[in-house]
């Protein structure tokens with residue numbers, strides 16, 4: 001299982017995460033900043049979430065693996 | 068599949084070996100090594116960084132590497148040494164100052180829903196441009212008559228400005244990336260566009276509409292530290308001129324590459340659902356901006372090389388996007404490549420503002436051309452297509468094509 005944390009202070013509203021894993025990341029209607037929908041997503045989201053974390057331009061998304 | 072055909076070899080050479088030479092006293096340097104000491108066309112010596120992890124680190128850490136010198140000025144002799152920064156030139160800002168600007172763009176160009184909402188407009192524009200070339204005399208220059216009009220019309224739509232004003236945008240955008248243009252001509256083109264944006268600002272303040280600039284103004288005025296007119300001018304200027312030219316160049320380069328690799332073209336025609344991964348693979352694979360300029364603000368180290376505060380560093384996004392440690396078989400064009408976290412839209416706080424828009428435009432254009440013009444082919448051997456010599460970003464200068472017919476657009 002992965003656990004997700006986001007540091008919104010760094011977010012530049014690029015939308016990369018919401019494109020890669022729309023079930024897990026959304027964006028605020030007014031600011032475009034990341035909104036974490038699910039901090040402990042199901043296993044089938046893991047690939048998309050890892051992609052989002054790697055592609056996030058400003059290292060906003062931190063993942064920890066949990067057994 | 069081999070990529071060492073004439074065309075790729077020419078384009079890739081230009082992007083990799085050239086335009087940098089080894090710096091004086093570093094003649095032995097391996098230009099493709101992890102860190103190479105190079106001399107840039109503007110005549111400055113810089114550390115060229117080529118490995119994926121190092122490129123990402125340089126671009127991601129503004130506390131060590133500042134954007135203050137401007138990200139492309141090392142390529143332009145006329146821009147060196149850099150002029151004092153103008154108000155609102157956010158591409159040269161760092162930290163919180165820069166973030167203030169980036170957040171103004173985010174919701175307009177980065178929000179996934181906003182981009183989805185633009186899709187019908189992009190589709191309409193692409194269809195209109197294909198209708199227009201259907202009756203044109205062949206061969207048709209796909210760059211002038213399709214790629215440029217499409218990406219220009221999309222930005223005009225986003226800003227709600229008349230497409231008829233496009234010459235102004237084109238002049239300014241090409242001046243920004245032209246290696247050989249003289250300072251006076253470039254300044255004149257920039258000044259004209261700035262004056263245009265000024266008028267636009269006055270108009271949008273009085274009659275706010277549903278366009279990106281009006282939204283940015285309205286949101287800014289409701290915020291804690293509203294943008295000044297000078298700052299808004301820079302924002303409007305950047306939105307209008309920063310991206311359509313690069314995106315048009317990319318679209319033409321993609322079409323040329325498909326002519327060069329007919330098997331890949333056939334694969335895409337057969338399975339159009341590959342379009343999204345194909346777009347990112349083209350952006351990864353094709354040579355673009357060779358290096359993005361940063362300046363070290365502290366003494367530091369990259370791949371074991373000592374970098375002193377004040378040294379210039381070039382983040383080799385093209386080389387990093389071909390790093391075999393990260394991309395299996397990096398010289399192979401693989402339209403289904405996943406994952407594909409290439410660096411050609413940049414990384415870190417300055418990563419491309421327009422990347423989602425560019426992805427959308429390229430995807431819709433590619434899908435639609437392949438669907439509506441299945442007989443499209445290059446009018447000359449691909450090795451004879453002229454490449455741009457005067458622009459920082461490599462790509463075809465023109466792309467002459469012929470076709471039998473343009474099929475009707477799909478109902479939306």
Ligand code: HEM
Nearest residue numbers: 138158305309310313314317411412413417419420421425
């Ligand atoms: C295929 C097309 C494109 C490519 C390859 C591309 C590439 C890039 C790269 C590498 C950067 C990073 C520069 C840096 O780190 O200083 C960048 C920044 C930027 N891009 Fe793009 N771009 C494209 C399309 C667009 C479009 C369509 C727009 C506008 C609508 C745009 C607007 C910008 C702006 C405003 C910046 C400056 C961001 C900042 O300094 O914070 N780009 N682009």
Ligand code: SF4
Nearest residue numbers: 011012014015017056
């Ligand atoms: S990818 Fe990163 S910077 Fe972009 S919206 Fe998501 S969290 Fe923010």
